[in-house]
Amino acid sequence: MKAVSKALILATMLIPSAVCAQQPRLSDEDRKAVVDEVIEHFRKNPGELLGAVAAQKAQAPAAPSVEAFAGSAVDPWYGRADAAISIMVFSDYGCSTCNEVEKMLDNIAATRGDVKIVHRDYPVSGEDAVAASLDVIQAFNSKPQGDWMKLRQQLMSKGVAPEYRIEALRAAGIEQSGETSAGVKLTLLKNRELARRAGVKTLPAVIVMKGDGVVPISGDVTVEGVNEAIRLLSSN
Incomplete structure (x- = not known):
């Protein structure tokens, strides 16, 4: 049996109905409201291109093309660049269950040399979570980067309230300029569209990939489930 077929079979076994304790299941209407809220949050920062993105959203119900996200910042990742297995995680720093999965x-990744973790920040719990994701993505893309991993770990441990974000930035040795690049903001919109296309309806959501094999896991993400997905994909 081909890897893709076996992966799809496992996907039906691993996707449960459990959801993050701080993140209820989102209806289409709820997701639209969240996107609208984030765009409004971005509009508070003058001189950026989000007005054009919002106008495009209002004019056409069709999904944005890949070109619409050209110039977006690189999503934070770590591990070997040529790792055989990529684990993509859609998560929210304001969700405690998401943070536990991130730590898992x-x-x-720390015990395997064949795994790369790619963070697709998907903040839906509020403006503080959006700001936290923007901080991490900007830190990862800045030159020098600063200790973006320490920033991320501080946010996961202490929370995303403004005072904790400031403390986390200082602890990581990252200077906050007060301005967030358009590319960083565009990354969050890109990740929302990727999540929609991938059918992500609950957080946290993990997609394990190797070659053409794909295993999605959503909601109740366990170490056993992730390891089983890796085992299945590695057996082909």
């Missing part, structure tokens, strides 16, 4: 993935 950190442990998996």
Whole structure:
């Protein structure tokens, strides 16, 4: 049996109905409201291109093309660049269950040399979570980067309230300029569209990939489930 077929079979076994304790299941209307809220949040920052993105959203119900996200910043990632297995995680720093899954993935990556973790920040719990994601993505893309991993770990441990974000930035040695690049903001919109196309309806959501094999896991993400997905994909 081909890897893709076996992966799809496992996907039906691993996707449960459980959801993040701080993140209820989102209806289409709720997701639209969240996107509208984020765009409004971005509009508070003058001189950026989000007005054009919002206008495009209002004019056409069709999904944005890949070109619409040209110039977006690189999503934070770590591990070997040529790792055989990529684990993509859609997560929210304002969600405690998401943060526990992130720590679990950190442990998996630390014990394996064939895994790369790619963070697709998907903040839906509020403006503080959006700001936290923007900080991490900007830190990862800045030159020099600063200790973006320490920033991320501080946010996961202490929270995303403004005072904690400031403390986390200082602890990581990252200077906050007060301005967020358009590319960083565009990355969040890109990730929302990727999540929509991937069918992500609950957080946290993990997609394990190797070659053409794909195993999605959503909601109740466990170390056993991730390891089983890796085992299945590695057996082909």
